[in-house]
Every structure is written in structure tokens, then in C-alpha cells.
Amino acid sequence: MPYETEKTKSSAAAAAAGHAMIEIEVGKPSGNGVGEKTSLEIVGDVSARLTWKDLTVTVTLNNGETQKVLEVLTGYAEPGTFTALMGPSGSGKSTLLDALSSRLAANAFLSSTILLNGRKRKLSFGTAAYVTQDDNLIGTLTVLPDKMAWLEKRALVESTIIEMGLQDCADTVIGNWHLVSIALEILKRPRLLFLDEPTSGLDSASAFFVTQTLRALARDGRTVIASIHQPSSEVFELFDQLYLLSSGKTVYFGQAADAYEFFAQAGFPCPALRNPSDHFLRCINSDFDKVKATLKGSMKLRFEASDDPLEKITTAEAIRVLIDSYRSSQYSYTAREKVEEISKVKGTVLDSGGSQASFFMQAFQLSKRSFINMSRDFGYYWLRLVIYIVVTVCIGAIYLNVGTGYSSILARGSCASFVFGFVTFMSIGGFPSFVEDMKVFQRERLNGHYGVTAFVISNTLSAMPFLILITFLAGTVCHFMVRLHPGFEHCLFFVLCLYASVTVVESLMMATASIVPNFLMGIIIGAGIQGIFMLVSGYFRLPNDIPKPIWRYPMSYISFHFWALQMWSSVTKSLGIS
Numbered sequence: 001m002p003y004e005t006e007k008t009k010s011s012a013a014a015a016a017a018g019h020a021m022i023e024i025e026v027g028k029p030s031g032n033g034v035g036e037k038t039s040l041e042i043v044g045d046v047s048a049r050l051t052w053k054d055l056t057v058t059v060t061l062n063n064g065e066t067q068k069v070l071e072v073l074t075g076y077a078e079p080g081t082f083t084a085l086m087g088p089s090g091s092g093k094s095t096l097l098d099a100l101s102s103r104l105a106a107n108a109f110l111s112s113t114i115l116l117n118g119r120k121r122k123l124s125f126g127t128a129a130y131v132t133q134d135d136n137l138i139g140t141l142t143v144l145p146d147k148m149a150w151l152e153k154r155a156l157v158e159s160t161i162i163e164m165g166l167q168d169c170a171d172t173v174i175g176n177w178h179l180v181s182i183a184l185e186i187l188k189r190p191r192l193l194f195l196d197e198p199t200s201g202l203d204s205a206s207a208f209f210v211t212q213t214l215r216a217l218a219r220d221g222r223t224v225i226a227s228i229h230q231p232s233s234e235v236f237e238l239f240d241q242l243y244l245l246s247s248g249k250t251v252y253f254g255q256a257a258d259a260y261e262f263f264a265q266a267g268f269p270c271p272a273l274r275n276p277s278d279h280f281l282r283c284i285n286s287d288f289d290k291v292k293a294t295l296k297g298s299m300k301l302r303f304e305a306s307d308d309p310l311e312k313i314t315t316a317e318a319i320r321v322l323i324d325s326y327r328s329s330q331y332s333y334t335a336r337e338k339v340e341e342i343s344k345v346k347g348t349v350l351d352s353g354g355s356q357a358s359f360f361m362q363a364f365q366l367s368k369r370s371f372i373n374m375s376r377d378f379g380y381y382w383l384r385l386v387i388y389i390v391v392t393v394c395i396g397a398i399y400l401n402v403g404t405g406y407s408s409i410l411a412r413g414s415c416a417s418f419v420f421g422f423v424t425f426m427s428i429g430g431f432p433s434f435v436e437d438m439k440v441f442q443r444e445r446l447n448g449h450y451g452v453t454a455f456v457i458s459n460t461l462s463a464m465p466f467l468i469l470i471t472f473l474a475g476t477v478c479h480f481m482v483r484l485h486p487g488f489e490h491c492l493f494f495v496l497c498l499y500a501s502v503t504v505v506e507s508l509m510m511a512t513a514s515i516v517p518n519f520l521m522g523i524i525i526g527a528g529i530q531g532i533f534m535l536v537s538g539y540f541r542l543p544n545d546i547p548k549p550i551w552r553y554p555m556s557y558i559s560f561h562f563w564a565l566q567m568w569s570s571v572t573k574s575l576g577i578s
């Protein structure tokens with residue numbers, strides 16, 4: 001392609017995207033004439049041109065075997081365009097989005113050349129935004145962010161709210177709504193927007209509205225790539241580019257409007273009045289083979305009588321024909337040419353290399369947000385505060401003024417065991433909230449907002465006031481009703497022990513939530529671990545009687561119950577009753 005044409009096209013794209021292109025530096029021709037590829041340098045253009053070539057993703061399964069999830073995919077996404085990824089369930093749409101946005105799972109191996117503005121870059125904060133299938137939002141917060149000058153912030157938020165059509169819910173508490181997720185991501189003004197099934201679960205009118213909004217965001221100069229599950233024909237008409245996948249292979253990539261022609265050329269024309277996306281998905285969904293095989297006997301006559309080419313061959317064969325047709329088609333050739341062409345243009349480096357906030361700012365903002373969330377969510381700590389007080393009043397009533405005689409030794413031991421065993425055990429009730437927190441954390445970490453350390457510190461700090469309040473109130477009630485060792489310092493020591501024990505259980509449940517993100521399994525595992533710790537605490541068997549290997553060493557020393565009871569027995573000793 002001649003330089004002039006290349007330059008004109010790039011300029012036109014940037015102009016269409018509404019961004020100034022300040023300088024274009026044309027590389028030296030190597031002397032091979034007009035058709036020679038060159039390296040262009042675009043400075044000042046903030047749009048994102050993404051290309052991927054021969055992209056293959058291989059995952060290692062639990063049994064050690066490997067599986068190719070995506071195979072040699074080649075494509076591109078340009079600013080101002082809306083690219084839709086379509087394919088049957090399990091065809092690899094989410095994996096392709098993950099691969100392009102550098103968010104692949106740890107067991108997935110990527111082999112590809114992915115270029116952003118002609119450069120190899122890992123996408124991070126501010127450059128790209130990723131809206132996941134699950135809306136992992138903190139349901140107690142409003143859509144307003146807490147960064148930059150107030151006036152600037154207000155202008156940005158208002159423009160975003162208007163852009164997204166969210167005027168009616170600007171001051172409401174966030175529910176789970178796709179548009180809010182998208183709005184939150186575009187607050188960072190990303191140039192590249194990835195969305196995993198933004199229309200799933202929506203009725204057709206809402207799906208149309210969301211897709212129209214995404215197209216408008218694209219027209220504003222952004223590069224938008226979204227996987228869409230079942231678009232209506234109206235929604236389909238909003239797509240600029242279409243990437244059709246089946247079993248991880250490209251069935252079609254090109255302009256959405258040209259897909260009809262491609263399918264017709266391959267021998268599968270879309271019947272009149274049929275939704276094109278329904279037709280394309282039907283052609284490439286091999287699940288229908290199994291259904292057909294099952295119903296073969298009863299539907300034999302119908303299959304023979306029909307003109308539909310899909311009823312004469314299996315879907316697996318149709319997919320093979322389509323994949324082969326695409327490989328040798330002008331669409332595939334054009335896509336490869338275009339990828340080469342875009343790759344040669346060295347555009348602006350958009351990557352800001354992670355969150356712009358300092359570590360302390362991240363930890364401060366996260367602590368503040370987490371504290372607001374905890375204080376607004378009644379189930380997070382307030383309910384536990386009520387239950388802790390009720391339970392400790394019950395303990396106080398049962399062990400009321402337990403005394404200091406020999407007969408009270410067992411009662412004191414049981415009381416201690418119950419307080420540090422069962423009362424702290426109730427902290428597993430916070431598990432569902434931890435799981436929600438973890439989901440938000442995982443999304444925001446992958447989007448480059450902050451790291452593990454900031455999250456752990458902020459969570460510990462924000463929970464601290466609530467845990468101090470809970471353990472102070474519950475501990476004091478218990479201490480005075482049971483008449484434990486009198487004196488302020490002993491009461492404080494008791495409350496501190498309770499605080500430390502509850503913090504350990506909270507941390508244990510948080511760690512469990514990071515490994516087992518399932519409510520029921522997490523609670524069962526957390527309860528099981530605590531049950532084992534309680535067994536070796538020195539109450540159910542005296543410390544010297546606990547079997548030495550494993551149970552005494554190291555288990556009893558790992559168990560926080562053991563340390564709490566040690567404290568108790570030292571207090572009891574100081575009373576001279578042991």
C-alpha cells in the first residue's frame with residue numbers, strides 16, 4: 001500500500017475517532033518500491049488499535065492433560081468500531097477476551113503476537129477496562145468515585161452518567177446493573193473496552209439499549225470488543241465487526257454485514273426473515289447433532305423432506321466446511337492483510353503501567369470504601385454485634401458470678417472454652433460478605449487498580465473498629481456477669497484475647513474465601529478447621545494428655561484456642577484456684 005494512502009487512512013481513522021494526530025513519521029523505504037511495508041510512528045493519538053495474530057490458548061486440566069481452547073485466531077479491533085464476539089457456549093469467547101486483556105487464568109498458556117498500537121504491551125489501569133459477566137459491584141455504594149478535584153470529578157461523573165443514560169439512578173445505591181458496571185469502568189476514560197456478555201439476562205429492549213450505548217461509546221473513538229450471546233436482529237445490525245467462534249476456531253471474522261454473504265458462499269445461506277445470528281449460531285452449534293441423533297427415528301421424514309442444507313449434514317461437518325471456507329476466503333486474507341497493516345503503525349504508548357495512585361492512597365481509599373460498605377451492610381458486622389451480645393448475656397446468666405472455689409474450676413474452664421470456641425466460631429457468619437469482597441477484589445486487581453497488599457491492609461484496618469466494638473461490648477458483658485478476675489487490666493486482657501481470637505477467625509475465613517469461592521463449601525471447610533483447632537485447645541483433653549505427634553506438636557501450637565485457654569489458665573492460677 002502506498003505511503004500516502006496509509007497515512008491518509010490513519011489520519012481519517014484518528015479524525016473519525018475525534019483525536020488529534022500530531023505527527024506521522026514515515027520509516028525509510030528499503031528500496032522495494034511502492035508496495036513496501038513501512039514503520040509509521042503516531043504521536044499524540046490516544047486511540048487504541050489492537051491486533052492479534054495466530055492466537056492460541058492451551059489450558060492444563062486437573063488431570064494434567066492439556067486442551068487447546070483457542071486455535072490460531074487472527075483479528076484486529078480499531079478505534080470507533082464495535083466488535084462482537086459470537087459463538088455457542090464454550091466456544092472460547094470469554095477466553096479470547098481474557099487473552100486480549102491479559103487476564104488469562106494461571107493454568108492457561110497463551111501463544112500469540114498481541115499488539116496495541118503496534119507495540120507489545122500488557123494492558124493496565126486506564127488503558128483498558130473489562131466488564132465481566134458477573135456484576136461484582138459493592139451493592140452499598142453509590143456510583144460516585146472518590147478521586148481528583150471535586151469539580152472535575154463532578155463534571156466527569158455527570159458526563160459519564162449522561163453518556164450511559166443513567167440520570168435516573170445517579171444517586172441511588174448500586175444494585176446489580178450492567179450499565180452501572182460499564183459506567184464505572186468508563187469513568188477511567190479507557191480507550192479499549194472489553195465486555196463479557198453485557199446483555200446476558202436482559203430483555204430484548206434492554207439488550208438493544210445496552211448495545212446501542214456500547215456502539216455510541218465506540219463511535220466516540222473507543223475500541224469496543226464484547227461477547228454477545230443471543231443478539232436479536234436489531235442488535236446484530238449494531239455490530240461493526242463480527243468474530244464468530246466455534247470450538248475455539250474462527251468461523252468468520254469480518255464486517256458483520258458481510259457475514260450473510262460468507263455463509264451463503266459456504267453453502268449455508270440465511271433463510272429470509274430469519275434472525276441472522278440465530279442462523280449463524282445454529283450452523284455452528286454442534287450440540288444440535290446430539291439432539292438430532294436422539295430424535296432421528298421420530299423425525300426422519302422431516303429431515304428428508306427439508307431443503308435446509310443443515311438437515312442433510314451434521315453440524316460438525318457444517319462447522320468444518322465453514323472453517324475451511326473461511327481459511328481460504330477473501331475475508332481471512334483481508335483480515336491478515338489488515339493485521340499486518342495496523343501492526344506496522346507504531347502508535348502512542350497508552351499503557352500507564354498500573355494504577356496512578358500511590359500505595360498509601362490505594363490503602364487509604366480502599367479502607368474508607370470498605371469501612372463504608374461494612375457500616376452500611378447490616379449483615380456484615382451489625383447483626384453479629386447483636387448476636388454476640390445476646391450470646392454473651394446468655395453465658396453471663398448461665399455462669400453468673402461463678403465464684404473462685406474448687407468447684408468453679410470446671411465451670412471456668414467450660415466458660416472459657418465456650419467463649420473462645422463458640423463465640424469466635426460465629427465469625428464464620430461473615431463468610432458470604434468475604435466472598436463478595438473477594439469477587440470485587442479479583443475484578444479490580446485484574447483491572448490494575450491495586451494489589452494484594454493494599455487489599456489485605458485495608459480490609460484489616462476497616463474491620464478493626466467493628467471487631468473492637470463487638471469484642472469490647474461482648475467481652476465486658478461476659479467479664480462482669482461471670483465475675484472473672486476483677487480489675488481493669490484483667491478485663492482489658494480478656495477483651496484483647498477475644499479480639500485477637502476473632503481476628504484470627506476472620507483472617508482464616510478470608511483466606512478460605514480466596515481459595516473456595518463457594519458459600520457452602522467455604523463455611524463447611526472453615527467450620528472443619530476450627531473444629532480441629534478446638535479439639536487440641538487443651539479443654540477437651542488436657543494439654544499433656546494430647547497425643548504428642550501431630551496433635552500436641554504442632555497442631556495445638558497452631559490453634560489459637562490453645563493460646564486463649566493458656567491465657568485463661570494463667571489468670572485462674574493467679575487467682576490461686578488451680
Ligand SMILES: Nc1ncnc2c1ncn2[C@@H]1O[C@H](COP(=O)(O)OP(=O)(O)OP(=O)(O)O)[C@@H](O)[C@H]1O
Binds near residue numbers: 069095
Ligand atoms: N482456565 C481454564 N481451565 C480449564 N478449562 C478452561 C479454562 N478456560 C476455559 N476453559 C474451557 O474452554 C472452553 C471455552 O470457555 P469460555 O468460557 O471461553 O467459553 P465461552 O464461549 O465464553 O462460553 P460461555 O458463553 O458459556 O461463557 C470451555 O470448555 C471451558 O471449560
